[in-house]
Amino acid sequence: MLSKDAMNKKIIDRVFELSIRAKESVEKYGQEKVINATIGSLYGEDNKLVVYDVVTETYYAQEPADFAAYAASLTGSDEFKESVKVSTFGENYKEDFKGHYLEVIATPGGTGALSNTIKNYLNNGETVLIPEWLWEPYKSIISDNQKTFDSYKVFDENGNFNLNDVEKKLNEVAAKQETIMILINDPCQNPTGYKLTREEWEKLFEIFEEIAKTKEIVLINDIAYIDYDPGINKEEYMEIFKNRPKNILTVFTFSISKSLTSYGLRVGAQIALTRDETIARDFNEVCSFSCRSTWSNVSKGGMKMYSDIVLNKEKYKRLKEEREKYVNLLKERADIFLKEAKEIGLEILPYKSGFFLSIPTYELTEKVGYILADENIFTVIAEKWVRIALCSVPKAKVWGLAGKVKEAVDRAKEIGTKELERDGGNVECEGCC
Ligand SMILES: Cc1ncc(COP(=O)(O)O)c(C=O)c1O
Numbered sequence: 452m453l454s455k456d457a458m459n460k461k462i463i464d465r466v467f468e469l470s471i472r473a474k475e476s477v478e479k480y481g482q483e484k485v486i487n488a489t490i491g492s493l494y495g496e497d498n499k500l501v502v503y504d505v506v507t508e509t510y511y512a513q514e515p516a517d518f519a520a521y522a523a524s525l526t527g528s529d530e531f532k533e534s535v536k537v538s539t540f541g542e543n544y545k546e547d548f549k550g551h552y553l554e555v556i557a558t559p560g561g562t563g564a565l566s567n568t569i570k571n572y573l574n575n576g577e578t579v580l581i582p583e584w585l586w587e588p589y590k591s592i593i594s595d596n597q598k599t600f601d602s603y604k605v606f607d608e609n610g611n612f613n614l615n616d617v618e619k620k621l622n623e624v625a626a627k628q629e630t631i632m633i634l635i636n637d638p639c640q641n642p643t644g645y646k647l648t649r650e651e652w653e654k655l656f657e658i659f660e661e662i663a664k665t666k667e668i669v670l671i672n673d674i675a676y677i678d679y680d681p682g683i684n685k686e687e688y689m690e691i692f693k694n695r696p697k698n699i700l701t702v703f704t705f706s707i708s709k710s711l712t713s714y715g716l717r718v719g720a721q722i723a724l725t726r727d728e729t730i731a732r733d734f735n736e737v738c739s740f741s742c743r744s745t746w747s748n749v750s751k752g753g754m755k756m757y758s759d760i761v762l763n764k765e766k767y768k769r770l771k772e773e774r775e776k777y778v779n780l781l782k783e784r785a786d787i788f789l790k791e792a793k794e795i796g797l798e799i800l801p802y803k804s805g806f807f808l809s810i811p812t813y814e815l816t817e818k819v820g821y822i823l824a825d826e827n828i829f830t831v832i833a834e835k836w837v838r839i840a841l842c843s844v845p846k847a848k849v850w851g852l853a854g855k856v857k858e859a860v861d862r863a864k865e866i867g868t869k870e871l872e873r874d875g876g877n878v879e880c881e882g883c884c
Pocket residue numbers: 491559560561562563586636641673675705706707708709714718719
């Protein structure tokens with residue numbers, strides 16, 4: 452029945468799958484005996500999902516018609532657009548970005564923003580450059596939009612951003628297509644926790660600007676976790692993207708899933724930054740068309756809640772204060788893991804901030820993941836790394852975790868190519884890898 456193009460669409464979502472198994476283990480062995488480091492939502496030290504008070508209050512203060520009605524516009528209400536600009540570029544964005552166009556299109560989460568951008572800026576079959584260590588759904592978003600992907604190396608041998616490889620890949624893609632699209636997830640990259648330095652960004656733009664002498668560039672910066680980078684000054688950060696050539700379009704993909712821990716409300720946005728009026732107009736026209744024909748419009752109540760918070764000084768302050776506690780908590784959890792990892796010589800990918808850190812395990816990945824699972828430690832088994840979601844593991848369970856991971860890596864190395872004999876059997880592979 453399926454079309455030929457649809458036949459290979461199969462979701463292999465190891466995050467949710469292993470998280471379900473972790474929950475089963477909690478039921479069987481008790482909360483204290485299980486470490487669930489799979490799920491990418493923020494959990495407190497009490498093992499409960501974090502929900503900010505100001506978010507709950509503001510959402511329920513709305514009139515029932517605000518959750519029930521359609522949004523006033525396909526691309527989001529004016530207040531929502533304004534609040535996205537204020538929260539991303541600062542209150543003075545009009546002054547700071549004079550001579551630029553900032554266009555906002557509301558989407559269902561960051562996922563919708565990524566999809567709507569990838570869909571409209573490349574021809575079918577063309578290549579998007581994505582990071583080697585990545586949030587894996589990028590790949591399905593790309594292929595579901597009939598595009599292909601190639602990966603750039605994120606790190607060089609010194610653990611810095613691999614500008615040489617990025618340049619090489621950009622030139623390879625430039626040799627075969629007119630528009631080059633590159634996806635960067637910064638700051639708090641998922642799954643590594645990397646953040647490019649200002650100098651790395653400047654050098655990256657030098658490369659872009661060279662290529663842009665003959666080609667067009669679409670830079671997608673996935674800023675889903677931007678609010679969890681300790682001490683980030685967004686106004687300063689956004690300077691990087693200012694005053695760039697007209698044929699470099701930056702699209703930020705924004706989401707309230709993490710920023711407000713409102714994952715289920717499905718509110719996000721594409722934010723285009725350009726100095727070219729035609730590019731701005733085209734962005735609005737074409738992306739609105741795609742909104743209309745895919746999800747129509749975004750939750751009115753979710754958008755209203757966001758603008759009611761961000762455009763109200765007192766509420767916005769409260770949000771920042773509440774969030775700050777968890778930014779600090781994430782840092783404390785990371786510090787414990789990083790310190791122990793260093794002491795015992797566990798290699799981890801360069802981490803600066805954010806929800807996740809990862810251990811490069813290459814061909815041993817599955818073995819490491821399942822050895823840990825037999826110890827009731829559940830991690831995300833990715834392509835060639837094991838991801839630890841610091842966001843969902845309380846500090847008491849982070850202590851000693853690096854040591855357990857190191858033991859699993861050492862054991863996997865000893866086993867080598869031999870089959871893993873599994874003892875606990877609380878997790879069985881059902882083709883998830
Ligand atoms: C790196 C990254 N980008 C984007 C998203 C999109 O999330 P949502 O669609 O809920 O906004 C996620 C969610 O986990 C993510 O990890």
